[in-house]
Amino acid sequence: MSRTDRSPRRIALGLAAGGLAAIVFTVSLWxxxxxxxxxxxxxxxxxxxVGGAAxxxxxxxxxxxxxxxxxxxxxADRVFAREADERDLTVWRSxxxxxxxxxxxxxxxxxxxxxxxxxxxxxxxxxLISELLVLVGAFLVADRRL
Amino acid sequence: MLNDVRALxxxxxxxxxxxxxxxxxxxxxxxxxxxxxxxxSLPLAITIARHFGTTVEEIFHVED
Numbered sequence: 001m002s003r004t005d006r007s008p009r010r011i012a013l014g015l016a017a018g019g020l021a022a023i024v025f026t027v028s029l030w031x032x033x034x035x036x037x038x039x040x041x042x043x044x045x046x047x048x049x050v051g052g053a054a055x056x057x058x059x060x061x062x063x064x065x066x067x068x069x070x071x072x073x074x075x076a077d078r079v080f081a082r083e084a085d086e087r088d089l090t091v092w093r094s095x096x097x098x099x100x101x102x103x104x105x106x107x108x109x110x111x112x113x114x115x116x117x118x119x120x121x122x123x124x125x126x127x128l129i130s131e132l133l134v135l136v137g138a139f140l141v142a143d144r145r146l
Numbered sequence: 147m148l149n150d151v152r153a154l155x156x157x158x159x160x161x162x163x164x165x166x167x168x169x170x171x172x173x174x175x176x177x178x179x180x181x182x183x184x185x186x187s188l189p190l191a192i193t194i195a196r197h198f199g200t201t202v203e204e205i206f207h208v209e210d
Contacts, residue, residue, distance in 0.1 A: 069161050069171055073172070075174065075184070078172060085171040085172050085175050086171070086175070086186070086187050086190060087171065087172070087174070087175040087184050088172065090184070132175055145183065146178055146183055146184045
């Protein structure tokens with residue numbers, strides 16, 4: 001129910017650990033993809049780096065807004081900063097549930113499309129982007145509805 | 147679910163942000179409760195009732 005159940009130090013440690021893990025994961029994935037011979041793998045590595053950096057910056061901005069501008073922070077800010085209250089968590093769970101439900105027909109469609117000979121990288125990219133769009137759209141709808 | 151949270155808050159001279167801080171939730175959540183878009187959990191409803199010195203049944207009313 002309340003956002004104030006954890007000490008500020010524990011919250012800061014949690015955020016720092018999460019940020020560090022995200023950086024290590026992104027850089028490791030970039031190094032792994034860049035070590036491959038194919039240009040498409042290296043290109044994907046660059047995409048991972050750009051996407052990871054963009055996500056990291058968005059998370060930092062969200063955390064800053066949640067802690068420094070509490071009155072004007074958004075649901076997404078508070079979810080990123082692990083300062084979500086019960087309504088924020090309800091919005092987040094609604095959005096992730098929508099992704100879970102949408103993943104079934106999306107994955108089935110991807111399997112069919114792969115059988116038709118469409119390149120795997122393209123299908124996976126469209127699948128990932130589609131799921132992200134469902135997440136963002138469902139989050140916005142739930143945030144407005146609740 | 148209908149409720150009297152806005153009336154109680156205004157009678158107490160509190161802003162939505164101030165009430166949110168007192169309850170441990172965001173201003174947005176207070177607004178959603180007041181407009182009936184979001185029904186609080188039982189623990190939060192009890193916290194609201196205790197904050198205003200009344201009971202849950204006095205504040206929240208089931209729509210017929």
